[in-house]
Structures are given as C-alpha cells and as structure tokens.
Amino acid sequence: MFLSRCFQWIRTKVTQRAERLLLRVLAVGPIPQHVAFVMDGNRRYARMNQKAIAQGHSDGFVALRRMLEACLRLEVRCVSAYAFAMDNFRRSPEEIDHLMHLAHDKLMEMSLHGQILEEYGVRLNVLGKTSLLPEYVQEAIRHVELVTKNNNKAILNICMSYSSQDEITTAVESAIRISLDNSEPEVCEITEHDISAQLMTSLAGSPPLDILIRTSGVKRLSDFLLWQCSENTQIHFCKAYWPEFGLFDFVPIILEYQRKRWGRS
Numbered sequence: 001m002f003l004s005r006c007f008q009w010i011r012t013k014v015t016q017r018a019e020r021l022l023l024r025v026l027a028v029g030p031i032p033q034h035v036a037f038v039m040d041g042n043r044r045y046a047r048m049n050q051k052a053i054a055q056g057h058s059d060g061f062v063a064l065r066r067m068l069e070a071c072l073r074l075e076v077r078c079v080s081a082y083a084f085a086m087d088n089f090r091r092s093p094e095e096i097d098h099l100m101h102l103a104h105d106k107l108m109e110m111s112l113h114g115q116i117l118e119e120y121g122v123r124l125n126v127l128g129k130t131s132l133l134p135e136y137v138q139e140a141i142r143h144v145e146l147v148t149k150n151n152n153k154a155i156l157n158i159c160m161s162y163s164s165q166d167e168i169t170t171a172v173e174s175a176i177r178i179s180l181d182n183s184e185p186e187v188c189e190i191t192e193h194d195i196s197a198q199l200m201t202s203l204a205g206s207p208p209l210d211i212l213i214r215t216s217g218v219k220r221l222s223d224f225l226l227w228q229c230s231e232n233t234q235i236h237f238c239k240a241y242w243p244e245f246g247l248f249d250f251v252p253i254i255l256e257y258q259r260k261r262w263g264r265s
C-alpha cells in the first residue's frame, strides 16, 4: 500500500514536470491570443464510465480548470468557455439545478485568495443573459467579477445562459442606439465595426478569436461565438469527450496554429 502510494506520487510528479516542460517549449512559438472551448460530451462520458450525469459535469469542471491552467502557462491572453447555452434551460430540472449549484460553488471557489484567478492575474467575466440565472448564481457572478476586476494579465469568459444570436441582436440594438444618440435619425448608419464593438466579448475586452475547439465528435457551433468566428479563426472538432480532453489533445492544435502562423510570415 505504502509503496504503491509512493509510486503514484512519483508518477504524478514526473508527469507534471513533463507537461510543464512541454508547455515551456511550445511557448517559444507564436501563441494564440484567444482560445474558446465548446465543452461537449459530459453526459456521454458519464454514461461510458458508469457515473452519474452530475459527476460528468463536475469532471467537466476539472477539465476546464486543467485547460485554463495550460492556456495561462502558455500566456494565452483570453479563454472563453461555453458553460450553459440558453437552450440548456430545456434540460431536466434536476440537471439544471446541479449545473447551477456547480457554477455557484466553482465561481465562489475560484474567487478565493490563492486560487487560479489570483495566481495568474485573471479577470473573470460571465457572458450571457445572466438575468435568466437563479439569484444565488447572479450573486456569485457579481462577487467573482468584483473580486477579479483589477486583474489584468488574462481574461476568462464563462458563457452562461449564452446564445450567439441573442448576443448579436443585443449588439445591433446597442449600435443603433449609440448611432442615434450621436446623429440625426435620417443619417443613422452602423458598420460591422460598430456591431463588433458592442458584442459581449468585445465589451469584456477580449481579443479576436484565434482558435475554437469543440469536443465529443459533434461538428456544430451550436450558437456559440458565431460573429467572432472570422476567416482567421481555426476551428477544431475533437473526438474526446470534454472531461477527458487534455494536454495531448491540445498540443497538436497549438502546433497547427504555430505552423500556419509561420507559413503566413
């Protein structure tokens, strides 16, 4: 028992060292400024491993933390994660309840002194129609956004109760309102740039989206960052279920980004 624990400890330490070294080598090349994740496959992962659905989502958070840390070590400036689509309100009340409690607990945990957001100087924003979320989750959002508002090294956008079509509609409304405030109604004109500037991601200070990754083998964008996916965004669909997604899935994606950037320059 003691020997097996020692062996496990040594194995973990060696793996951590190897991962850190790998990230340090990768960081020498061009690094994307903004990486987004569609964290799909939590329930299929749970079923495959005979776990409860709730456990699948909890393991999904562990994967988010793991990938956030990898991105921060690489000095990616902004990470966006699709944590709850507006459409997810159609799921069972039990599953929604679990996801809301998980979000509350993890947002509060991440806001604590000494945790990842403080360690790496990350400002956390929750993007989406937060008024649709339960009051206790809104309270946690206000708290974590306040505690991290002066962090300026990196940005984490947790997209909750998010829909890209809703985001674009709101951005168009705001752009029109601003234009009307500054000009006569008959000359009211809005450009792509005006709409872009009013997107939730832009208002949260996010740079252009370089890489979008969706796990679980599904090849859809599911109403996530539709406007932000420009001609320069690399889109990857990976087979792994989100809770299993790790560095060895992520590294080839970064290498491909670096290869394309070197090809361009």
Ligand code: FPP
Pocket (backbone or CB within 6 Å): 039, 040, 041, 042, 043, 044, 045, 057, 060, 061, 064, 082, 083, 084, 085, 088, 099, 102, 103, 106, 107, 158, 216
């Ligand atoms: C999609 O998999 C995943 C979700 C709907 C929830 C994602 C949430 C987390 C990973 C934790 C979020 C953490 C915070 C801080 C809010 P699925 O349920 O669609 O699984 P399936 O595709 O196998 O059905």
Ligand code: MG
Pocket (backbone or CB within 6 Å): 040, 041, 042
């Ligand atoms: Mg799914």
